[in-house]
Amino acid sequence: MFKVLLIEDDISLFGEIKDRLTGWSYEVVGIQDFNHVLQEFTLEAPHLVIIDIQLPKFDGFHWCRMIRSYSNVPIIFLSSRDHPTDMVMSMQLGADDFIQKPFHFDVLIAKIQAILRRVYNYSTDQIKLKTFHDATIDYEKNKVSTKIASIELTKNETLILKTLIEQKNKIVTRETLIKDLWDDERFISDNTLTVNVNRLRKKLDELGLGQFIETKVGQGYIATEGANIYD
Template sequence: MYKIMLVEDDIMLCSMIKEHLEKYGYTIYVVKNFNIVENEIYEAKPDLLILDINLPYYDGFYICKAVRKNSSIPIIITSARSETMDQVLAIELGADDYVTKPINLDIFMVKVKSVLRRTYGEYASANSNNSIGYLNLDEGNFQLSYKEKVVVLSKNEYKLIKLLMENKDRIITREEIFDTLWDSESFVDENTLTVNITRLRNKFSEIGIENIIKTKRGIGYIFDYSVTKGEKNE
């Protein structure tokens, strides 16, 4: 069964969530020392991180960003903040989903199961390498490389790049991307998709590729690998 790390400083809420998750057979690790949260996460090696925003010492946004630099572990943010920009920021920093407080445990469980299913279950891809020319997508290490340059990807970034690479030179509709990255129960809107595409473009920029993801206004996106060959861009 999956191991879940719970980072929540509200003792009563933490206990309630822990008890509820354990009913479903999950193994729960609760962070004790909020001054060394990152260390506890790396030592426990959980399959899922449930991370509150308002924490002692370091807030959840900081921890999410720090974890995402070195790990593709799925992250669900929990917070009393319901503003759209907070939710967009969480997704931009690498979170997979966002749950607002007070937490509805039924909805919360749907999100937990959905994230785990997308990451490890029936919707997860088998380990494989996907290459187009010098561009290589490695699921084993969640890395994207081009010639000598390499960047680490989150799970959603990997899935989105894989979708685009497998359908290069064909328009991928926004609906197809929604179906691949999220499901109807997850937090998602147009801003979330735009943020994910922007992050992906930044990843390509880091390895020296510009304008490889073209926007088809009102429809979706197209992966134009020809830009790596010096051909004329749109």
């Protein structure tokens, strides 16, 4: 049974979400003290976190940042606010998805199922390591390393990189990436993919690799290695 930590201070909404997820055989736990969210997260060790933006004491962005400094657990944001910067901010902080309230529970369930299937099943692939230029990519540990440095990736960033490298020197369409990552593109904002790719490229820049993930306007993305057929 997967455990979901639901960080939501609206008691009525918490109860409704918990009842729905319990009906789908998820174990749902909440927060007892919103001053110590990270401690309770560590104690519960959930498989997935659902977090509201507006919370007592500190907002969801703060706690997402704290959790990300400790863990790559999948995170879904919930928000009643409709400003696009909220979604951009959540993705920049390492969230896996963003759902605006009010939402349909079928959408929430579909997103949870897709994330859990992707995060906890993909590591069964036979190939765990891959080289790209002078770096080694560990798909299981979500890490890219060179002889002098290494970076940590989120699950989404690892899978984006994995998909691009498996088809290196070939354009991978945005639609293909969205479908591979989230299973059902109907529930995904196109901007969500853009934010994830930009965040991945920024991290790769720390190793001098960001330039090898190129954007092909109107087509998609390409990981280049060796002779670039588009030069």
